[in-house]
Amino acid sequence: MKAMLLKQQGGPLVYMEVPDPRPDDQQVLLRVLACGVCRTDLHIIDGDLPSPKLPLIPGHEIVGEVIEKGAKVDQFAIGDRVGVPWLGWTCGECYYCQTERENLCDMARFTGYKIDGGFAELTVADQRYCFSIDDYYADIDAAPLLCAGLIGYRALKLAGDGQQLGIYGFGAAAHIVTQVAIHEGREVYAFTRENDVAAQEFAKQLGAVWAGPSTALPPKPLDAALIFAPVGALVPAALQAISKGGTVVCAGIHMTDIPALPYSLLWGERVLRSVANLTRADGLEFLSLAPGIPVKTHSIAYPLSQANEALADLRAGKFSGAAVLIPSMD
Numbered sequence: 001m002k003a004m005l006l007k008q009q010g011g012p013l014v015y016m017e018v019p020d021p022r023p024d025d026q027q028v029l030l031r032v033l034a035c036g037v038c039r040t041d042l043h044i045i046d047g048d049l050p051s052p053k054l055p056l057i058p059g060h061e062i063v064g065e066v067i068e069k070g071a072k073v074d075q076f077a078i079g080d081r082v083g084v085p086w087l088g089w090t091c092g093e094c095y096y097c098q099t100e101r102e103n104l105c106d107m108a109r110f111t112g113y114k115i116d117g118g119f120a121e122l123t124v125a126d127q128r129y130c131f132s133i134d135d136y137y138a139d140i141d142a143a144p145l146l147c148a149g150l151i152g153y154r155a156l157k158l159a160g161d162g163q164q165l166g167i168y169g170f171g172a173a174a175h176i177v178t179q180v181a182i183h184e185g186r187e188v189y190a191f192t193r194e195n196d197v198a199a200q201e202f203a204k205q206l207g208a209v210w211a212g213p214s215t216a217l218p219p220k221p222l223d224a225a226l227i228f229a230p231v232g233a234l235v236p237a238a239l240q241a242i243s244k245g246g247t248v249v250c251a252g253i254h255m256t257d258i259p260a261l262p263y264s265l266l267w268g269e270r271v272l273r274s275v276a277n278l279t280r281a282d283g284l285e286f287l288s289l290a291p292g293i294p295v296k297t298h299s300i301a302y303p304l305s306q307a308n309e310a311l312a313d314l315r316a317g318k319f320s321g322a323a324v325l326i327p328s329m330d
């Protein structure tokens, strides 16, 4: 099969022929229909995240068709369309797995990081971590739900029920979370890079009541803020924007250092926390909610062989929404 391979951190990915993967007992063999490109892929390629499998096929927002099943696969049939997320395997036995927090599993293996992912024509995935994809979604539109959607949704839940919600960094996750938050009756305030008028317009089109630069204060204090941009300086900015008792959730897997900040920004029972990975329960909950809202994703298609271009465009903030690789376009 053809795949985009990371040979060493620092990149770039190399488009090349590699052996077809073979499913073990619990795995399905998937023909990849679409695979989203996530900021985490950039962190893995750049070396911000340590010790990936090497060589590695990145990609953890996979929509695929089951073309072969391992001996123990009982949840999916040949021809089914399934989604493969970041959480690829957990031990089931550690303290976290035993307390419904498999997202924190000590032994967890992550798709497109510790195990090969979906920047390829074929992939294998453990059936126990795969999701069914609702018919409402085309392949390209379903892909961003699998990380941007799931992790965004988990971040939103951890932010509490507050009405006024700030979102810092208006990319793939933000454009999905905004729709969920508005559906829940909240007001969304979108914070973008200083002169990113396109992202601010995009946020307003999706229903944000206010959009401005991350250096600005919102017109009224926020109950909670989600930070999707990997920029530590946004932490004091977001703490300054929330009211007493409010929560700031850092939703990225990597962030630059958080600058020193006066304790008064945290005082008043303000909460600062991160969100890590996802549980399968988050995935089932979000993927059953999404078509009913309905969450619509804004996806930009790239051929599989153009993964480096998609990653460069993501890094440069060249598009609004989510980039998705489509192997059949090559």
Ligand SMILES: [Zn+2]
Residues within 6 Å of the ligand: 090, 091, 092, 093, 094, 095, 096, 097, 098, 102, 104, 105, 106, 107, 108
């Ligand atoms: Zn575990």
Ligand SMILES: [Zn+2]
Residues within 6 Å of the ligand: 038, 039, 040, 041, 060, 086, 147, 148
């Ligand atoms: Zn991701």
